[in-house]
Amino acid sequence: MKSFRWGTDADIEKLTEGYTHVFESTFETTQGIAEYVAHPAHIEYSNLLAPALEKVLAMDYQSNSVQL
Template sequence: MLRQGFTHDFLMAFNRKEEFNAFQTHLTHLEFTRVFSPAIEKIVVLDFPSNLVKAPA
């Protein structure tokens, strides 16, 4: 019951908002969305900022 029927996830990280915007309008992403969206019954999108906890050495 914890998974609520979800079986897959995709994790994407972007360094800047401009990268995310470019991804959203990229032809490959648009084609993927067009082909696979009809097969998806439920979707959850989480959008959250990353927080640097410890700077790299």
């Protein structure tokens, strides 16, 4: 994992559809994502956390820089 960030809902437009938190992990490669997801510590933590969550949305994406 290259970086990890998280935050809580600050949506003034009310478009979050009930989601309250965001957790963003950055990886160098898609292989790195696969290794993280399959890691026993990640699986154990996910199994402990899952019962406390009402709903989850997970997305893997490749970011693109935009020059403004």
